[in-house]
Amino acid sequence: MQPTSKQRLWMYETMVKSRYNEARLSATYMEGKSPLFNMANGPLPGEMHLSDGQEPCAVGLGAHLTKDDYFACHHRSHAQALAKGVDLKRMTAEILGRKAGLSEGRAGHIHIFDYEVLFWSSGIIGQNMGPAVGAALARKMRGEAGIAIACIGEGGANQGGFHEAMNLAAVWKLPFICVIEDNQWAVSVPKAKSTAIASNADRAAAYGMPGERVASNDPDDIFAAVGRAVARARAGEGPSLLELQTVRLQGHFMGDPEVYRPKAEIAAKPEMDPIPHYRRKLIAAGVMTEIEAESIVARAHAEVDEAFAFARSAAEPVPEDAFDKVFV
Amino acid sequence: MSFVEAIAAKPVQKNRNERKLTIAKALNEAIAQEMRRDKNVFLMGEDIGILGAVWGYTGGLLAEFGEERVRDTPISETAFIGAAVGAANLGMRPIVELMFVDFYGVCMDAIYNLAAKSSYHSAGTFKAPMVLTTAVGGGYSDSTQHSQCLYATFAHLPGMKVVMPSNAYDAKGMMTSAIRDDNPVVFMMHKNLQGMGFLGTIQGAIVDVPEDSYTVPLGKAxxxxxxxxxxxxxxxxxxxxxxxxxxxxxxxxxxxxxxxxxxxxxxxxxxxxxxxxxxxxxxxxxxxxxxxxxxxxxxxxxxxxxxxxxxxxxxxxxxxxxxxxxxxxxxxxxxxxxxxxxxxxxxxx
CATH class of the missing domain: 3.40.50.920 (Rossmann fold)
Incomplete structure (x- = not known):
């Protein structure tokens, strides 16, 4: 399954938008944090996990999904959220802790929730698997359109909950897809030291479901693989496992000195960046021109800038708001 | 209280024979009535199908409602309690069985980070209307890992209701309320009150239970x-x-x-x-x-x-x-x- 030109342009634009969004978040995050870095300070406090490099996974998935598909994401979720169609203004406001944010400032960057497009996330590694399986169960029991996706990292695949959820999804033949974004690093532990096999796709055999690994970090290749899994899920043929080899261009979190990462790998980051590759590829294929590419970039940046203007001017919650929404 | 006030305060009694039920039977009746009333209510957990649950409250439900709505699960509490959260987010009302409260250690994230925080960190948009049933209590020599109560452990964590009836009347009414509640409810069942053939039951727990559906509010002593x-x-x-x-x-x-x-x-x-x-x-x-x-x-x-x-x-x-x-x-x-x-x-x- 190959993406159409329109889909490829959408994937490019969404990747560019996400990357610029991360750059603006990064700059905002650093405000008030010098000369002494303290993550409690500045207009954007707390932890910050950027998704630079992993955009192809997000767009390869997002191109196939509708707002009726339940997407349970991990802590590094910005790119995935954008690709799922999460409201960027309200997401930015949430990340900045504003009342106009998706969760009115209660959740922050690790917990992006947008019910309108069924985007859900959790900061606990691998624990998003169960809810996605349950969402798939609900769709099946209610006879509704819509499938469910859990997106974890390769580190999450070593959680017990991964095994439990995969087995349950397979036993009940649910419209579920587990997507593993393999960025090779579980914070500071490389995959080779944490995982007994090279490809997590092989684990699919243990659950009697198809498993596929895409090693290119190319949106078109990911699109094709995701398309097969999504078609299977929508046709009621049961769950699938995908492992997408990708790259984490930043540290685990902002402030991570990455002392554990080989110098050669750090030096190779520009070459590993998927966005320039894809841009060249689309231009070479005649899908867009340099000028069209630039106008896409400008449009994407403008949308992000608008979201930041909205978020930065939005009001903060009042302290008493903390007591609402504990219960429905 | 005057005679007139006493008469007025008494709930209207239908002309019927007294019907004493165990907590297990009362819970069963509440669940069955809610499952008939609302097709989104379903059960999942270990041994709730043909066995009727270790704690005896799901007997007959498989026969009436079928495997689709009465789902025996693998021994995968992390997965199926997590799944209850996702299913509840999309409109289902799962009742999930965590056989012994002692077992929560293997699946606590699904309970306190996923179910209990679902409303809060989504500003009330991802609701988690689910009932988590679990048995508590010792006194019958079941030792270190099958006799605990752990009330405070659950009640300490915000975002979920934690309840336990002391008799069959409350059990039925509180279960009905729990199923209809839009929040996660941890519904505890005390083993010494449950009415199991393999364990003694405090007779005071076996009381008259109306056949018709009714609610007992949660949060009221x-x-x-x-x-x-x-x-x-x-x-x-x-x-x-x-x-x-x-x-x-x-x-x-x-x-x-x-x-x-x-x-x-x-x-x-x-x-x-x-x-x-x-x-x-x-x-x-x-x-x-x-x-x-x-x-x-x-x-x-x-x-x-x-x-x-x-x-x-x-x-x-x-x-x-x-x-x-x-x-x-x-x-x-x-x-x-x-x-x-x-x-x-x-x-x-």
């Missing part, structure tokens, strides 16, 4: 016995011990009021404080561990609101801060009992 000299607060099993102690104390001229908490979260602080205002003395009985627990919370509630209400220091009777031992002499020594409550009350007079 019940004054199980009126009194004027001392308030005995308990829940589940310890309510019955309190009632028996009250009978013994009555013979000694001491009038004890017994408050059945029924709900730990939300906690009905008003009913507790109102009782202590009246009696001036407070004993809290709890078969969960002593420290940082239910007893401390109740006493803190009363003393914070009005320490002058107390004529003497409050007392607490709870399981000591040790794992639950197997051998009968050791376990029975540690559990609350009628004699301990009577002795505590006497010492306060």
């Amino acid at each position: 019940n004054v199980a016995r009126d009194g004027k000299d001392v308030t005995i607060v308990g829940l589940g099993m310890t309510v019955h011990q309190g009632l028996e102690a009250a009978k013994a104390l009555e013979k000694e001229g001491v009038s004890a009021e017994v408050v059945d908490l029924r709900s730990l979260a939300p906690l009905d602080r008003d009913t507790i404080c109102r009782s202590v205002q009246k009696t001036g003395r407070l004993i809290v009985v709890d078969d969960d561990y002593l420290s940082y627990g239910v007893t401390a919370e109740i006493i803190a509630t009363v003393t914070e609101r009005d320490i002058q209400a107390l004529k003497c220091s409050p007392k607490r009777i709870a399981f000591p801060d040790i794992p639950v031992p197997f051998a009968r002499p050791m376990e029975q020594h540690c559990l609350p009992n009628i004699q301990k409550i009577v002795a505590a009350a006497r010492s306060m007079m």
Whole structure:
């Protein structure tokens, strides 16, 4: 399954938008944090996990999904959220802790929730698997359109909950897809030291479901693989496992000195960046021109800038708001 | 209360024979009625199908509602309790069985990080209307990993309701309320009250239960016995011990009021404080561990609101801060009992 030109342009634009969004978040995050870095300070406090490099996974998935598909994401979720169609203004406001944010400032960057497009996330590694399986169960029991996706990292695949959820999804033949974004690093532990096999796709055999690994970090290749899994899920043929080899261009979190990462790998980051590759590829294929590419970039940046203007001017919650929404 | 007021306060009784049920049977009836009423209600957990649940409250449901809505699961609590959250987010109302409360250690993230925080960190958009049923309590030599109560562990964590009925009437009404609640509800069942053939049952738990559907609100305590000299607060099993102690104390001229908490979260602080205002003395009985627990919370509630209400220091009777031992002499020594409550009350007079 190959993406159409329109889909490829959408994937490019969404990747560019996400990357610029991360750059603006990064700059905002650093405000008030010098000369002494303290993550409690500045207009954007707390932890910050950027998704630079992993955009192809997000767009390869997002191109196939509708707002009726339940997407349970991990802590590094910005790119995935954008690709799922999460409201960027309200997401930015949430990340900045504003009342106009998706969760009115209660959740922050690790917990992006947008019910309108069924985007859900959790900061606990691998624990998003169960809810996605349950969402798939609900769709099946209610006879509704819509499938469910859990997106974890390769580190999450070593959680017990991964095994439990995969087995349950397979036993009940649910419209579920587990997507593993393999960025090779579980914070500071490389995959080779944490995982007994090279490809997590092989684990699919243990659950009697198809498993596929895409090693290119190319949106078109990911699109094709995701398309097969999504078609299977929508046709009621049961769950699938995908492992997408990708790259984490930043540290685990902002402030991570990455002392554990080989110098050669750090030096190779520009070459590993998927966005320039894809841009060249689309231009070479005649899908867009340099000028069209630039106008896409400008449009994407403008949308992000608008979201930041909205978020930065939005009001903060009042302290008493903390007591609402504990219960429905 | 005048005669007319007493008549007015009495619920309208249909012309019917008294029908005594165990808690297990009452829960079964509530679940069946809700499943008939709302097709989004379904059950999943271990051994709830053909076996009818280890704690006996799902018998017959598989036959009536089929495998689609009565789902036996693999021994994968992390997956199926997590799945309940996702299913609930999309409009289902799962009832999930966590056989023994002791087992929560393998799936706590799904309970306290996923279910309990679902509303809060999504600003109320991802609702998690689910009931988590689990059995609590010891006293029958089931040792360290099958005898705990862990009330305080759950009630300490915000975002979920934590309830336990002490009798079959409350069990049916509270289960109906729990299923209809839009929030996660941890519904505890005390093994010594449940009505299982393989375990003795406190007879006071087996009471008249109307056949028609009804609700008992969550978050409301019940004054199980009126009194004027001392308030005995308990829940589940310890309510019955309190009632028996009250009978013994009555013979000694001491009038004890017994408050059945029924709900730990939300906690009905008003009913507790109102009782202590009246009696001036407070004993809290709890078969969960002593420290940082239910007893401390109740006493803190009363003393914070009005320490002058107390004529003497409050007392607490709870399981000591040790794992639950197997051998009968050791376990029975540690559990609350009628004699301990009577002795505590006497010492306060």
